[in-house]
Amino acid sequence: DAKTTQPNSMESNEEEPVHLPCNHSTISGTDYIHWYRQLPSQGPEYVIHGLTSNVNNRMASLAIAEDRKSSTLILHRATLRDAAVYYCIRLFMDSNYQLIWGAGTKLIIKP
Amino acid sequence: DAGVIQSPRHEVTEMGQEVTLRCKPISGHNSLFWYRQTMMRGLELLIYFNNNVPIDDSGMPEDRFSAKMPNASFSTLKIQPSEPRDSAVYFCASSFRSSGGETQYFGPGTRLLVL
Numbered sequence: 001d002a003k004t005t006q007p008n009s010m011e012s013n014e015e016e017p018v019h020l021p022c023n024h025s026t027i028s029g030t031d032y033i034h035w036y037r038q039l040p041s042q043g044p045e046y047v048i049h050g051l052t053s054n055v056n057n058r059m060a061s062l063a064i065a066e067d068r069k070s071s072t073l074i075l076h077r078a079t080l081r082d083a084a085v086y087y088c089i090r091l092f093m094d095s096n097y098q099l100i101w102g103a104g105t106k107l108i109i110k111p
Numbered sequence: 112d113a114g115v116i117q118s119p120r121h122e123v124t125e126m127g128q129e130v131t132l133r134c135k136p137i138s139g140h141n142s143l144f145w146y147r148q149t150m151m152r153g154l155e156l157l158i159y160f161n162n163n164v165p166i167d168d169s170g171m172p173e174d175r176f177s178a179k180m181p182n183a184s185f186s187t188l189k190i191q192p193s194e195p196r197d198s199a200v201y202f203c204a205s206s207f208r209s210s211g212g213e214t215q216y217f218g219p220g221t222r223l224l225v226l
Contacts, residue, residue: 036215043115043202043217044154087154091213099215101154 004088009106012078020073022088027068032091035073037084083109115218117203123224129191132221136205145188146202193225
């Protein structure tokens, strides 16, 4: 299956780190892993992406397993504004370049 | 940059009417995507264009849906005739496609309600 596997929902306390897991066991060597998030009543927004190495940016960190069959999005210090649905997506580096969207993980932040 | 612009933001119409959704991508982007989102089906890719050319329209539900991109700064998604099951949020996204992957930038969406 082209889609990734994520938990339906997760809860975390405000100002604590959050680790959002994703399984992509059928990933091929040239597929990128992208993470997007969708805040309530907004369009999805890009968070981070990677191929093999761990990646960091101002929003989050992405840890990719050595066999690339799974990855983890890390929010170092979650705030209430991080409450959203987080999508882990494979980017197929073929001629279609499609993002195959799953159901995502609904992240609930408790104050 | 203003980001991806979509209009209208909200549309209420009656079954059988024609609906036209509009999108202005980010300047300099060479790919444009139309998505539909519902609670039941989640986010679905309807069609995407690269350099104004439709590349994959396999997600278009049926012949009632059509999309055009006459130039690099404008695209439309048309539904004719509209049906209640077309009620959804329609997103337009744009990106700059390169060999190293891409980031899609989404517009705010058009909330369509067909009565």
